[in-house]
Amino acid sequence: MRCCGSAIFLCEWVEFCYFCGMKDNKKTDAVMMALLRERVEEVTKRPMKSPRDFEWLSERLGEMGESMSTSTIKRCWGYVDADVTPRLRTLDILARYIGYRDYEHFAVAHNTLEDDTPSAPVHGTTLRPSVDLDINDRVMLTWQPGRVCVIRYLGNEQFVVERSERTRLQPGNTFNCGIIIEGEQLYLHNLITEGRKPTNYVCGKLNGIHFKVLTQGCDANRQ
Numbered sequence: 001m002r003c004c005g006s007a008i009f010l011c012e013w014v015e016f017c018y019f020c021g022m023k024d025n026k027k028t029d030a031v032m033m034a035l036l037r038e039r040v041e042e043v044t045k046r047p048m049k050s051p052r053d054f055e056w057l058s059e060r061l062g063e064m065g066e067s068m069s070t071s072t073i074k075r076c077w078g079y080v081d082a083d084v085t086p087r088l089r090t091l092d093i094l095a096r097y098i099g100y101r102d103y104e105h106f107a108v109a110h111n112t113l114e115d116d117t118p119s120a121p122v123h124g125t126t127l128r129p130s131v132d133l134d135i136n137d138r139v140m141l142t143w144q145p146g147r148v149c150v151i152r153y154l155g156n157e158q159f160v161v162e163r164s165e166r167t168r169l170q171p172g173n174t175f176n177c178g179i180i181i182e183g184e185q186l187y188l189h190n191l192i193t194e195g196r197k198p199t200n201y202v203c204g205k206l207n208g209i210h211f212k213v214l215t216q217g218c219d220a221n222r223q
Helices: 002-022 029-044 051-063 070-076 088-097 103-111
Strands: 138-143 147-155 158-165 174-176 186-192 199-203 210-214
Touching: 029 051, 029 088, 029 103, 051 070, 051 088, 070 088, 088 103, 088 186
Parallel strands: none
Antiparallel strands: 138 147, 138 210, 147 158, 158 174, 174 186, 186 199
């Protein structure tokens, strides 16, 4: 029992240190949390204002294999009075829902929007759809072994697959992705395939992905 208690204390201490470290960033935790809530509402196209909205989001997360209670979501949105900092696991789930690897991945991406010195290392060239792309811009993705995929930006960090070679992604599939990093794994969230429940998908598990932004007038079917 003593060992178990120590383990719980250690986990809580790690989370405490993480959030203390986050306060050294230019954006405070409160501002970053507000950004996260805003991005979730933009991706879902649904403001979180009523109990039914929070139940709906909890159900969507459940469909993605994530677990978050309605009461937890209410606390995150300030719908109920709770002077409690959300657990890191809670923030990770919300960040994954909008296409990021985890909350730190989300925080780094948004800190670097206004600061050329990120709070954590980001390798390679970074593409932030909400900032760097216009609607209907196309992006060609390639990864080993021999995978090729052309995606078109729909806005609100959502894409549709237009062409796919040797991947499980199929033309017409849609997904959410908040950031694309050259040479890193690409995390797709809320991947929707006809006849199947939404799921997650990771591209470039071996050596990461490479990307190229195509002009709107570029033929996506051209080699």
